[in-house]
Amino acid sequence: MAFLSATLERLGASPTVAMSNRAAALKAEGRDLIALAAGEPDFDTPAHIRAAAIEAMERGETRYTAVDGTPALKAAIAAKFERDNDLAYGADEITVGAGGKHVIWNALLATLGPGDEAIVPAPYWVSYPDMVRFTGATPVIVPAGPEQRFLLTADALAGAITDRTKWLILNSPSNPTGAGYRADDLAALAEVLRRHPEVHVLADDIYEHIAFPGFEFATMAEVAPDLKARVLTVNGVSKAYAMTGWRIGFACGPAPLIAAIRKLQSQSTTNPSSISQAAAAAALTGPQDYLAEARAAFLRRRDVVVAALNGMPGVTCDTPVGAFYVYPSVAGLIGRRSAGGRALDSDEAVAEALLEEAGVAVVFGAAFGLSPHIRISYAAADDELAKAMARIAEFAEGCR
Ligand code: GLU
Numbered sequence: 258m259a260f261l262s263a264t265l266e267r268l269g270a271s272p273t274v275a276m277s278n279r280a281a282a283l284k285a286e287g288r289d290l291i292a293l294a295a296g297e298p299d300f301d302t303p304a305h306i307r308a309a310a311i312e313a314m315e316r317g318e319t320r321y322t323a324v325d326g327t328p329a330l331k332a333a334i335a336a337k338f339e340r341d342n343d344l345a346y347g348a349d350e351i352t353v354g355a356g357g358k359h360v361i362w363n364a365l366l367a368t369l370g371p372g373d374e375a376i377v378p379a380p381y382w383v384s385y386p387d388m389v390r391f392t393g394a395t396p397v398i399v400p401a402g403p404e405q406r407f408l409l410t411a412d413a414l415a416g417a418i419t420d421r422t423k424w425l426i427l428n429s430p431s432n433p434t435g436a437g438y439r440a441d442d443l444a445a446l447a448e449v450l451r452r453h454p455e456v457h458v459l460a461d462d463i464y465e466h467i468a469f470p471g472f473e474f475a476t477m478a479e480v481a482p483d484l485k486a487r488v489l490t491v492n493g494v495s496k497a498y499a500m501t502g503w504r505i506g507f508a509c510g511p512a513p514l515i516a517a518i519r520k521l522q523s524q525s526t527t528n529p530s531s532i533s534q535a536a537a538a539a540a541l542t543g544p545q546d547y548l549a550e551a552r553a554a555f556l557r558r559r560d561v562v563v564a565a566l567n568g569m570p571g572v573t574c575d576t577p578v579g580a581f582y583v584y585p586s587v588a589g590l591i592g593r594r595s596a597g598g599r600a601l602d603s604d605e606a607v608a609e610a611l612l613e614e615a616g617v618a619v620v621f622g623a624a625f626g627l628s629p630h631i632r633i634s635y636a637a638a639d640d641e642l643a644k645a646m647a648r649i650a651e652f653a654e655g656c657r
Contacts, residue, residue: 409427470556497548
């Protein structure tokens, strides 16, 4: 009798987490490695947010809180949705979990089961299909490649919906491509969704604040208020305020779904860290200057990285409108051999060769459902990025 459960077999380990951990371990061993695998800002959490956490500890806010968030944090989240997205939600329509990932996990587990389907445009963040599969439901992967700006079209959505579809999962700006849905792109999808009242939308907006000039962030519940009762809008402080380790994500949506998530969370993690919640409230209510500073740094880095990649043989790279990833095609390297003698027969082989021969850690495209690409996170110091680009260029030039 196998000890591990059959349910667990539906889940693969996260490739982004695996690559980030592997890069960290190699660096700790003293390897000369530039890690561009982890999807997290390289900045410190702003000082006033750290101070708020210390004050919360000193005040004795070290006990359990309400399962799905303190009243203070929920009020800060409600104000955030009003301010940024023109969305009004009450406390019973807001949930807080241990990161956006946890909130998405809860929402899918609370709603999906065998026979159900969730539409996931590809390339996708690695965890969506696995999370869907874990519930026993089926992820319906819909291609959304560079020829369509990495965005799901209304026709493709219409073609993917069946009477089993429960969710459409959207992520904008996107991990791994940095593509983003404009208000009119969302309006076209909403038009299709109006014909299918049973389909809900999970809008993963975690990169909302990393949106570059020329792209105006929009989200489904705001663009199509008539669909609000079937939209779950997920966000968090991790990427916006450089708070990945604090583990605070949140969402707003219909009260019955929020109540279901609360029930699930009450039997698993209970509340997210009380101290992190105080810090998150300070992030959302305090000065917002950090957002523009981080955005400017990411924009500068994006331009350096995109230009460098497009100058390399065998590599082409679209210009993202947000987030801090690029998703270049490495089609021109496939079928070749690296200077170190590796056969580059897949994007996984390219990523492996980059790690071993160039000392740069990236994540292979197959993990995100669209090959042959690699994902590069440019949330790294400027000099590290410049060095990494020089190494990747030398690698590409050395391929035969
Ligand atoms: N979302 C980040 C990434 O894609 C963090 C790791 C993860 O949870 O996938 O790298």
